[in-house]
Amino acid sequence: MIIPGISVLDLPCFASDFPAIDQLRITFSASDLQLSGYEADDILYEGHQIVSELVGTQSVTFAVNLGTRVQDVEKLVQSAKHLSEKYFCANSSKPIKENFVCGPLDKISVHLTPREAFFAKKRRVRIEDSLGEICGELICPYPPGIPVLIPGEVVTHDSLSYLMNVRQQGITISGAADVELNSISVCNL
Structure with a gap:
């Protein structure tokens, strides 16, 4: 499933000799929506009561564990779609924020x-x-x-x-x- 403005970290993001990633962690970036990881996390928490595991300047990570239900994952996907709908077109004309990662x-x-x-x-x-x-x-x-x-x-x-x-x-x-x-x-x- 593709959600405009949301990119998900997965194995093809790494070099070919990278062994694996933790499939019980979902990490996505909303930087194409002109949102930092902190802004996306705040919106997901305040608007959708979704709690992340780790927040970074450019990404948000969520943990899937024994207590995670299918409904919880579906809620995360719907909330990501909401982020896209609200911010993709609204922010497409804004200049890209400076990236100070390195x-x-x-x-x-x-x-x-x-x-x-x-x-x-x-x-x-x-x-x-x-x-x-x-x-x-x-x-x-x-x-x-x-x-x-x-x-x-x-x-x-x-x-x-x-x-x-x-x-x-x-x-x-x-x-x-x-x-x-x-x-x-x-x-x-």
Whole structure:
């Protein structure tokens, strides 16, 4: 079954030597609908009372287990169709959102070792004012659970844009003292 704007992760998505995927997990993306995984998850939960297992910036994963009934899967399919009907045409004329999945990890500049940054004097600045500063803490959005900034790394335009996008989406932040990401700790030099 094809639902416009919804793509489902399946075995052909991987290289030919990939052994298998967990068939008890259904992962789909609504990015063609201009929806993040978080937005799609919120709509499915609030509008259809569907609870996901894991949410990412671009996808939502659902678990099928012993308690899952045929009606539950049918409800998920109908809810995905509803997402498509509501957002496919409505968002087709909107520009595609920037995708920052790997961008902040492409170019890094480290001016202090993590140890030097840990022991350096620090100050807290608004996240908007951190460009070019040396990060004094670990900032790790979850998922995917990969640090965007580590102590000693220079805050770049790419990492700052990514973090502001993450903050807007309400993604969980670990490591940072300010989990709301209104401010970050930077090193005094």
